Amino acid sequence: MPVEIEHGCARATEQLVPIACKISSISEETSDVKAFRVQTLEGEKPFDCEPGQTAMLSVIPYGECMFCVSAQGEDYVEFTIKKVGYVTTQLHDLSVGDVVGLRGPYGNWFPADGLRGKDLLFVGGGIGLAPLRSLLTYVLAHRSDYGRVDLVYSGSTIDDLVFLSDIQGAWTEYPDTHMHVSVYKECKGWDGEVSFTAPFLEKLAFSPEGRIAILCGGPSLFRTCLESLEKMGFPPEDIITTLEMKMKCGIGKCGRCNVGSLYICLDGPVFTMAELADLPWSAD
Amino acid sequence: MLLAKNRLLELLEHLSTQARVYVPARLEVASLAGESTDSGTLSHFVQYAAGVQPDFELVNTTLPPKDMLFPQTQKMYRYGFDTDGVPYIDPIHDADEVVVFGLRSCDMASIDCMDQVFLTKGYEDEFYAPRRQKLLCVALACGQAAESCFCDSMGIDPNVAANADIQLVAGDEAFSLSAQTEKGQAALSQWQAFLSAGELPVAPAPTSCSLKVEANGLKDKLEQMYEHPLWEQISKKCLTCGTCTFVCPTCHCFDISQSNRMQMGERFRSWDSCMFFDYTEMAGHHNPRAAKMPRVRQRFMHKLCFFEERYGCSLCVGCGRCVAQCPVALDITVLIDQIGAAPLDEKQDVEGAVHAG
Numbered sequence: 119m120p121v122e123i124e125h126g127c128a129r130a131t132e133q134l135v136p137i138a139c140k141i142s143s144i145s146e147e148t149s150d151v152k153a154f155r156v157q158t159l160e161g162e163k164p165f166d167c168e169p170g171q172t173a174m175l176s177v178i179p180y181g182e183c184m185f186c187v188s189a190q191g192e193d194y195v196e197f198t199i200k201k202v203g204y205v206t207t208q209l210h211d212l213s214v215g216d217v218v219g220l221r222g223p224y225g226n227w228f229p230a231d232g233l234r235g236k237d238l239l240f241v242g243g244g245i246g247l248a249p250l251r252s253l254l255t256y257v258l259a260h261r262s263d264y265g266r267v268d269l270v271y272s273g274s275t276i277d278d279l280v281f282l283s284d285i286q287g288a289w290t291e292y293p294d295t296h297m298h299v300s301v302y303k304e305c306k307g308w309d310g311e312v313s314f315t316a317p318f319l320e321k322l323a324f325s326p327e328g329r330i331a332i333l334c335g336g337p338s339l340f341r342t343c344l345e346s347l348e349k350m351g352f353p354p355e356d357i358i359t360t361l362e363m364k365m366k367c368g369i370g371k372c373g374r375c376n377v378g379s380l381y382i383c384l385d386g387p388v389f390t391m392a393e394l395a396d397l398p399w400s401a402d
Numbered sequence: 403m404l405l406a407k408n409r410l411l412e413l414l415e416h417l418s419t420q421a422r423v424y425v426p427a428r429l430e431v432a433s434l435a436g437e438s439t440d441s442g443t444l445s446h447f448v449q450y451a452a453g454v455q456p457d458f459e460l461v462n463t464t465l466p467p468k469d470m471l472f473p474q475t476q477k478m479y480r481y482g483f484d485t486d487g488v489p490y491i492d493p494i495h496d497a498d499e500v501v502v503f504g505l506r507s508c509d510m511a512s513i514d515c516m517d518q519v520f521l522t523k524g525y526e527d528e529f530y531a532p533r534r535q536k537l538l539c540v541a542l543a544c545g546q547a548a549e550s551c552f553c554d555s556m557g558i559d560p561n562v563a564a565n566a567d568i569q570l571v572a573g574d575e576a577f578s579l580s581a582q583t584e585k586g587q588a589a590l591s592q593w594q595a596f597l598s599a600g601e602l603p604v605a606p607a608p609t610s611c612s613l614k615v616e617a618n619g620l621k622d623k624l625e626q627m628y629e630h631p632l633w634e635q636i637s638k639k640c641l642t643c644g645t646c647t648f649v650c651p652t653c654h655c656f657d658i659s660q661s662n663r664m665q666m667g668e669r670f671r672s673w674d675s676c677m678f679f680d681y682t683e684m685a686g687h688h689n690p691r692a693a694k695m696p697r698v699r700q701r702f703m704h705k706l707c708f709f710e711e712r713y714g715c716s717l718c719v720g721c722g723r724c725v726a727q728c729p730v731a732l733d734i735t736v737l738i739d740q741i742g743a744a745p746l747d748e749k750q751d752v753e754g755a756v757h758a759g
Contacts, residue, residue, distance in 0.1 A: 128524020134658075134671075135479050135528070138489040159489070178481050178489070179662045183685070203685025217489045219481070337688075364684045366658045366671075369525040373655030373674070374682050376704070379711035384523065398628040398703075 136219030173222025466651030482666030512651030541566035550722030
């Protein structure tokens, strides 16, 4: 039975108008990636969401951007944000206690229920671990419901690896949970694997039997790892990914994030490769 | 029911006391130097007030009526910090009662399309919905079609605007009025003082468009043409100026941005265009539609294929505004013909050509 993914999920409590929230903690993951925990001004969790869902976070006078919720707790949602543009630069200047706007959660989610009993292969690069983290932490919190868990994760250098303390620490302590990390080029402080993601993935030679791959990364990682997974025998319905696109509304109205007749913000961002095969979409 | 033409302004005057009333009219366009230029070449649905001369002969107004429901710039909320330093985010909901008088069938069909976008698929847009609820649509049958009109090829009847609240038909001395919805019925009963019983003595001959396209099967054909060389060919002359999207009554894409003064500001949405480079440009400069061809393809695929796949109807209503206004004559009716005539086996050739090039 292929894993079923829901689409067209309209669950946001706020549509276009955010609520005022505050930053409750900030952790510096790399020189240009920070993880922000956000809660309401009263100190509560802003909304409940499923692993893989997204939300629109705003630095109020500067603008808003769509991010995946990379983790959540009793009283917060977390966003892992790389400093790449105008709004993210403003975000990186914020301190604990500062006010942000938040609306969501938008879109669909990873089929955490449908994946129960399966072996899971997470494949990601750089900041692409952020959306995977939401599912990975969920799976680890319900560890006995899932089979073997593998994470194949890479970055250009050691400074591009986010959540390294979890990867080398907390996550390895779960049973049958295996972390495989590589960097693209030799660098100081790294004595592990040096390899691009796709060849590393092929070297690890995962069997597609009873296993689902969850893939997230930039265009070239995506394209090459997809080829590797196909070579290893993963059928497209067993490869799950989450897409990104410029977004403004989050509710399927403003137009820009379409792939064919679907909107990534509302019908996605999570798709199987089998679903994408029917859409006018390419990894570029 | 009949409305004598010489009582029309009286009715509009009366309605203006209860609602904002929009009528088709020519705009005076002032040049930067201040003198009036181009008088009469640009037309729009404008708010009726003393001095506004409605022109019910206009087919079609240069600018579409969509801004009544979906303003070109719409403030959504104010934000800032109050005197105690507490942050606030206050939505701006400002829908008034609006009567639009003299919509054409294509305009009405465009509102049906906008209703699909803004009111379905799980989210009722909180800024569109109240405006739509408070809008009374009074449509006017087209006495004649413009050169660029092709609505009847797109399944729209220029003589009857399906879903309008009230349908007008212009006779020599009077308009006939018929209510097509409960809302229209209620309006007509309030307008009794201006109306008289009866029918037009001579019913005008039905109008049809002389410009024809074959739209049947368009979606199915386009579903097989995403990679077709036609897109590269037709996009060559496009300037990506966005005129087509701004004059289109169904184009509904928007941007969200803000204006700030000190510690307070407003976030608003405004019309955007899929023809623009930065429409899909992300932080880090990744842009899936950086080139012109994918943008041109997106616009026409959305109009003629994707929208129908999603909502069951075409996003082109055949009003001809883009045909009339495109500065390089990139004509959607010509494109529709080209799509119809395009052989489907050219895909291989293109890929070869792209690699070779």
